Amino acid sequence: DTEVTQTPKHLVMGMTNKKSLKCEQHMGHRAMYWYKQKAKKPPELMFVYSYEKLSINESVPSRFSPECPNSSLLNLHLHALQPEDSALYLCASSQEFTSGSSYNEQFFGPGTRLTVL
Amino acid sequence: GQNIDQPTEMTATEGAIVQINCTYQTSGFNGLFWYQQHAGEAPTFLSYNVLDGLEEKGRFSSFLSRSKGYSYLLLKELQMKDSASYLCAVCTDKLIFGTGTRLQVFP
Numbered sequence: 001d002t003e004v005t006q007t008p009k010h011l012v013m014g015m016t017n018k019k020s021l022k023c024e025q026h027m028g029h030r031a032m033y034w035y036k037q038k039a040k041k042p043p044e045l046m047f048v049y050s051y052e053k054l055s056i057n058e059s060v061p062s063r064f065s066p067e068c069p070n071s072s073l074l075n076l077h078l079h080a081l082q083p084e085d086s087a088l089y090l091c092a093s094s095q096e097f098t099s100g101s102s103y104n105e106q107f108f109g110p111g112t113r114l115t116v117l
Numbered sequence: 118g119q120n121i122d123q124p125t126e127m128t129a130t131e132g133a134i135v136q137i138n139c140t141y142q143t144s145g146f147n148g149l150f151w152y153q154q155h156a157g158e159a160p161t162f163l164s165y166n167v168l169d170g171l172e173e174k175g176r177f178s179s180f181l182s183r184s185k186g187y188s189y190l191l192l193k194e195l196q197m198k199d200s201a202s203y204l205c206a207v208c209t210d211k212l213i214f215g216t217g218t219r220l221q222v223f224p
Contacts, residue, residue, distance in 0.1 A: 004159075040217075040219075041216075041217075042204055042206075042214035042215060042216060042217050043160065043204075043214050045211055045212065045213075048211065056211060090159060090160075105162050105165060106150075106162070106212060107162070108159035108160045110158065110159050111158075111159055113157075
C-alpha cells in the first residue's frame with residue numbers, strides 16, 4: 001500500500017462548527033505533515049509529526065489543532081474557522097523526518113477541499 | 118529569508134522539449150525536489166537532487182548547481198497530460214515550496 005488517504009474529500013462548514021480532517025498511511029512512515037494550499041499557490045507547511053510527536057508548528061492559529069493518535073493516523077481538528085481558512089488541506093508522509101540532514105521523499109494524499117462560510 | 122523563484126506560466130507544443138528553471142536562496146540546503154501537481158490533485162514526486170549534476174528519469178531530467186542556487190526540470194517529448202503545475206521545493210530543516218510553474222501543452 002503506497003497511498004496516503006484523506007477524508008473527507010470536500011467539507012463545507014460554518015464559522016461556529018467543529019469538524020475534523022483525517023489522514024491515514026500504511027507505509028510504515030514515521031513522519032506525517034499537514035499543508036495548506038490556496039488556489040494557484042504552493043503548499044504551505046502547517047505541522048510536522050515525527051514518531052507521533054509534534055516536531056514543527058509553523059505558528060498556526062490555535063483554531064487548527066493537530067492530533068496523531070498512532071503512527072498511521074493524523075487528524076486536524078477545526079474550530080471557529082474564518083472564511084480565509086478556505087483552502088485545500090494536504091496531508092503527506094515520509095519515512096523519517098530528520099532536521100538538518102538528508103530528506104525523505106514526501107507522499108501526498110489527495111487533499112480535503114475546505115470551504116468556510 | 119527563504120526565496121525560491123520559478124516562472125509563473127509556460128506554454129509548449131506536444132512533442133517539444135521544455136525547461137523549467139528554479140532559483141533559490143535558502144538558509145541551509147539538504148536537497149531539491151521537483152513535484153508535479155495537476156489541478157485539484159495532490160503533488161506527486163518527480164525527482165530529487167542533492168549533488169550537482171543531471172538526474173535522468175525517462176522523459177524527465179533534473180539538474181542542480183548548488184554554487185549557483187539553480188535547478189531546472191527538463192521535460193522531453195511533451196504530451197498533453199504533462200499540462201500541470203511543476204513545483205520546485207528545497208529541503209532545509211523542512212520542505213519549502215517555490216511559487217510553482219503552470220505548464221500548458223498545446224496540440
